[in-house]
Structures are given as C-alpha cells and as structure tokens.
Amino acid sequence: MTGTISDVQAPQSNKTAYDGLRDVVAGGVSSNMRARGVAAPIVVDSARGARVRDVEGNELIDVNMGYGPHIFGYADPDVTEHIAAQFGRGHLTGLPHRLDRRAAELVAELVPGVEQLRFANSGTEALMSAVRLARVLTGRTLVLTFGGHYHGWSETLLRTRECDGYRPRPLAPGMIPEAMAHTLQVGWNDVAAVEAVFEEHGGDLAAVLCEPVLANAGVVAPAPGFLELLRRLTRSAGALLVFDEVITGFRVARGGAQERYGVEPDLTVLSKVMGGGFPVAAFGGPRDAMKPLAQLEAFHAGVYAGNHAAMAAVAASLAKVRSLPALYTELEALGAYAESRVHEAAAAAQRTLQVRRVGSVMSVALTSPATGAVDPGGHRRLQTACQARGVYFHPIPDEPWFLSTAHTRADLDTVAEVLAESLAEVA
C-alpha cells in the first residue's frame, strides 16, 4: 500500500510546520478559536492521556484538552477502541443502526430533562435545531440569550457580548444584521434585566437560551436562584428554557448542570464529553417537546448526523461515565486540588490571578496589578512562558482549563510550579 498518513514528513519545527500549514489552510487553522491570540503555535504530532506531543517531539501537559471533550484524557482506549472497531464494520450507511438506541438510551438515562433526542454533528448544528424546534413549539420567534455565552457560529446565535439596548450585535463580518432581529441579549445573572425583558416581551419569547454555567467567557456560575428564576419566568410566559450543555453536559455532574443545580430545562443541547472527542452532538427533551420531530412536521437533517461511529463514541463514552460511581467526586477533588495549587503559585510569585471553577472546568486569568481586571496581553505572555516550560493552556483567558481523569496530582504540581516560575518572569 502506498504511504500512509504517518509517512508524512515531520517538519523540523512548529513554526515551519505552521507556516507550511498556512500556505494551504486559511489562517493555518480550521477554527478561528485555534488562532485567536496564539503567540507561538503548536503543531500536534499526537496526544495521549493528559499530554500533547508537538512535531518537535516536545511533550506538554495539556489543560485545554481540546476544549473539554476528553474527560478521560486523550486516546482513552475504552472509547477509541469502540470507534475504531465501528469503522471496520461500516460507519455511515444513512440508515438507522442498532447502536442508535443504545446511545440515546444512555443520554436519556443520565440527563434528567431528556426523554427523547436527535443527534447532530456539532454544537452549532444542534443549537440551530433546538432554537428552530422552540419556535415550532411556541409559534413565536424571539429568543433571549446572555452576553459572553457562546452557542456556535450560526447566523442568529454568533454575537458580540456588547448590545444596543437588548439587541446583540453580529460578531463576524458578512453576517446579516437582520439575523439579530429575533434575538435579545442581557447580562448573565442580571435579574433586573431578565425581569424587564419578560415584562416587555414575555408573550413573544419562544425561548431563553443559556450556558447554565458560563464557560466561554471565563467560568461564571449561575448566581444562586438565577436558573430557578429563568425556569419560573419561562414557564409562566409559555417560553421554553433551553440549556446549552455542550460544555457542562457530563462535565459538571453526571447529569450535567441541570442535575448539579436541580433545574430542568425544556430542551437540552449536548456535545463534547458525550462523544469523548468524536464529533457528535444532540438536542433533546421530554417526548412532548420532541413531537414535531417525531411526527416529521419540524425539519432536522444531516448526512452524518448520528452516524454509526458517532453512536459508538457516545455509547462507549457514556457507558464509562455511567460505570464509575465516584467519577464526579474524584473530578471535584481534582479540580479543588488544581485550584489550590494555582492560588499557591500566584502567591509564590506575588501576582494576582482570577480563578473561577465549577467542578473540573476552571478559568485562570492573569489580572493587571493596576486595575485588577483581566489582562489579555499579560495572559498571552504568561501562556507563552508556560508553553515553553511544557504546560499548555489557551492564550485567550476566556478559554477555561478542562481537567480529566488522566491528570494526576503530580501533573498539577508541575503545572503549578511552571505557573509560578512563569508568573515571576512575566511583566
């Protein structure tokens, strides 16, 4: 057989590799988030457990972990072996597969608010479909979201944090300004603003959509009672409460944020941990909410949606999640240990970090001594220094750290030591 992909000539350095990449891949990446703020790019050769190896052969402890899907670490054999085997048995026929039921039953068993679902390929796709389903169910079009929450890059959900009044602004060039006409946006945990929106627009709202724990603008937990307020107001206004649990699902608790905080939404969107790193997402809810799709009145499609490899990934990942009764206790303890070591590192370097954690997802951001605010430039310099010392986290302070069962306390001690050394040298 002619050369395999592993025969690709390894370039001499990350920079050489990245420059070559940029020649044929626009921006050198297939997601803007991978290039935003990158000072010194890494080009990956492989990843296993809690470590990523670059093309120069450097091995780094990774706390970005591909933005959160790998709760058991990279290349976990309990997951990858099932996916690989499915490829050998055929992974895409465009027909229902026996694995579909197994995967869906595991989601429904673990997530309180899901009785029935549809699978999709990405969080963006699943969120577009969930919002459309909410509009079918209510006959309304207006959707309320929250500043800094990220719900994918679709035309009506990709927006800036800033707003004109309650109207969000499109984030990216080329977006249709009118696309924002059916969405409002207020500040996260802003009770007065939410109540004002319901006072003025309650009868027009199809849905309120949120990350129940904000994890795309640093980590910001819901204020006590805030999710309960959204639940109460949506129910009384006849709007749907939609939880975007792409990050929090199977991450902050076995049943996601809705289990951790005891608030059940009308629709739930899931991805990341659900597939253990394989591209798969889902949206679901009570049978009544899914009826327009069950009766094929509402539209949702996708050639690769729910493909057999994705179903193998979901079934394997969630069977493992289900099989470990102490998993979330251990992840909580690991997160607490990481948080304490990060605080010790900051104290040792006499620097201030903003550290915010929910379970095993934690944001760590360098702050300006003068203002106390997050210092994106300083954070990038800190990230570059840590990366050079063998620890990888994202250069953008919005992007949190994701821990996994592959991270040991010794790894976290190393991360803290590298952080302290780097903080001491970074202006």
Ligand SMILES: CC1=C(O)/C(=C\N=C2/C=C(C(=O)O)C[C@@H](O)[C@@H]2O)C(COP(=O)(O)O)=CN1
């Ligand atoms: C809460 C939430 C997300 O965090 C989310 C995707 N997150 C990320 C996307 C990234 C990227 O496109 O490269 C990297 C991170 O910025 C972020 O975790 C999505 C979109 O999912 P997808 O990228 O699969 O279309 C929906 N909801």
Ligand SMILES: Cc1ncc(COP(=O)(O)O)c(C=O)c1O
């Ligand atoms: C991919 C993506 N788009 C949009 C946003 C929101 O951008 P802004 O910084 O303008 O709030 C974020 C925030 O983290 C994001 O990750």
